[in-house]
Amino acid sequence: MAVERIGDDVPDQDLAALARLGDKKAFAMLVGRHCETARRLAETVLGDRDLARDASQEAIVVALVSLDRLAKPASFGSWLCGIALNVARRWLQESRRVAGVPSENHPDHGPGPDELAEAAVVAERVREAVAELAPGQRDAVMLFYLQGLSHREVAAELGISPGAVKARLHQARGVLAPRLSALVEKEPRMTDEKAPEPRWVDVTIAGIRRPGGDDAYLKMHIVILKETGGARELPIGVLATNAVYLAVILESVEMPRPMTHQFAAGLLGAAGGRVDEVRITRLVEGSFYAVVVVDGPVGRRDVDARPSDALSLASIVGAPIRVDERILDDPSATGYTAWRDYPTTESDLANEAREAVAGRTAGRAREDDR
Numbered sequence: 001m002a003v004e005r006i007g008d009d010v011p012d013q014d015l016a017a018l019a020r021l022g023d024k025k026a027f028a029m030l031v032g033r034h035c036e037t038a039r040r041l042a043e044t045v046l047g048d049r050d051l052a053r054d055a056s057q058e059a060i061v062v063a064l065v066s067l068d069r070l071a072k073p074a075s076f077g078s079w080l081c082g083i084a085l086n087v088a089r090r091w092l093q094e095s096r097r098v099a100g101v102p103s104e105n106h107p108d109h110g111p112g113p114d115e116l117a118e119a120a121v122v123a124e125r126v127r128e129a130v131a132e133l134a135p136g137q138r139d140a141v142m143l144f145y146l147q148g149l150s151h152r153e154v155a156a157e158l159g160i161s162p163g164a165v166k167a168r169l170h171q172a173r174g175v176l177a178p179r180l181s182a183l184v185e186k187e188p189r190m191t192d193e194k195a196p197e198p199r200w201v202d203v204t205i206a207g208i209r210r211p212g213g214d215d216a217y218l219k220m221h222i223v224i225l226k227e228t229g230g231a232r233e234l235p236i237g238v239l240a241t242n243a244v245y246l247a248v249i250l251e252s253v254e255m256p257r258p259m260t261h262q263f264a265a266g267l268l269g270a271a272g273g274r275v276d277e278v279r280i281t282r283l284v285e286g287s288f289y290a291v292v293v294v295d296g297p298v299g300r301r302d303v304d305a306r307p308s309d310a311l312s313l314a315s316i317v318g319a320p321i322r323v324d325e326r327i328l329d330d331p332s333a334t335g336y337t338a339w340r341d342y343p344t345t346e347s348d349l350a351n352e353a354r355e356a357v358a359g360r361t362a363g364r365a366r367e368d369d370r
Helices: 012-020 024-046 049-065 073-098 113-131 135-146 151-158 162-183 240-250 260-270 307-317 346-369
Strands: 200-210 221-227 233-238 274-284 287-296 299-305 321-324
Touching: 012 024, 012 073, 024 049, 024 073, 049 073, 049 240, 113 135, 135 151, 135 162, 151 162, 200 240, 200 346, 221 240, 221 307, 233 240, 233 307, 240 260, 240 307, 240 346, 260 274, 260 307, 274 307, 287 307, 299 307
Parallel strands: 274 321
Antiparallel strands: 200 221, 200 321, 221 233, 274 287, 287 299
């Protein structure tokens, strides 16, 4: 079957067979059919839309290099979703370990029996309230809020317009609000007491580590920040792809095209702005948060960012990196030390990237010779 003639009605089984033969368009069509479902499943595990998107992208990469292992080509969709779930679960487990989440060697400060019982009661009351809605409203609420479908997808499922879906959801919220208002905790009273100002500590990127094993590319990689002029270190778990991007920047690997962070730096400069500094600001429920402090024509602004993106941008433009000292003094942030035994360094990651680029370049040259 010629590539140009692949239609939307081609079954997954045929597309998978073409993809195994190297047909990029066939693989792209398979991914287009099933990637959103994979992302939603990953989000149910990770609880974060951006992380889930990254997990689904990682799953797509794994699927691409593992097509020969697909036992049933017709089941590509469920196979991809299974990979996405495995990636998400592994990331969740690794991020908890990196952040020092309680394990069997540490006390568990999670919800106790009383809190779990209370949560069960609340969930039951919510289910009862939803069940009492008018049928049309109930169906819309179940599909939109509980299954995560979009307005357009709910409309297709119910055979109505997206506008009608929005109207039903609005009506349902109006009915549910008074019934469930007693379950909503009151906002805590505001006080005049201000939180202490953070003390920022200068750090440098001391290295990147990847764990061992055949599935190392699925595991959380570690970026190590080291206190300038001091001994304190901060390990931050990042996704495999982000670790490779950062290694490429640190090791000055020449890429055929600008990467996303290089493009962002160039775009910022073209707009008359510059990165003043990057800050690792806090650790919340196992996730680090960062800001990029930008100085531009409209003044100085703090832009929220993932640490991996912030560190990559700082490495490109040479901006200082700083960490709130309270994080460096927090054992739950710094206590993870298993990375010291990880075998792969940033130099290894950069060399792998060089080899991959060289391989693709050679492949294109062979195609051109034909």
